[in-house]
Amino acid sequence: MSSALLLIDLQNAILAGLGSPERQPAIDAALEGVVSRLAGLKREARAAGIPSFIVQHDGQGTHRLAKRGEGWQLRREIAPEAGDVVVHKASCDSFFETDLETRLRARGITRLVVGGCMTQFCVDTTVRRAVSLGFDVTLIADGHTTADMGRLPFDAIVSHHNMLLDGFDAGAHEIKVIPTAQIAF
16 A cells, blocks of 8 residues: 655645634644644655655635735645645645646555644545545544634534544545554555
8 A cells, every 4th residue: 555645735824813812822832733743744754755745725815825925835844845746726625626636646646644724624525535536544633623613612623523534434445533643654
């Protein structure tokens, strides 16, 4: 089984201003922890010869991720290095109207190790789609996050999705949710 690390929307402004003034510091702290863990996994993947695919959302107009703006830039901790593949998307689905699937198949990738932002949108949609396309997926339990949404705090959203997605399948392919500490390349 050939693996790849798939990092979704780890951009400067991904969660900027999405929380209340009281909650934004907790949201930002959680994001820093996720980025740190994913940067560590990216280094481990590189050392093991595992390719990294970095998905970058191209927002329009005044969107916080407006293409080419400071908020759109990838976080420096996961910045692309030689051999990394950057895929640009304009929807929650990293496969929709992108060449991600083609690029994965060209390298013989059958398993994706996935982390990033935002849990209930881009992460959820992408891992479900990946399984439906015939990839096995490891969702990093402590490697994705989001902002509060209405009355739901971000940590409840993350926890809910970890429970909901663990074991999600399409035919012989499924999502397994495991923490960073148990990821091995």
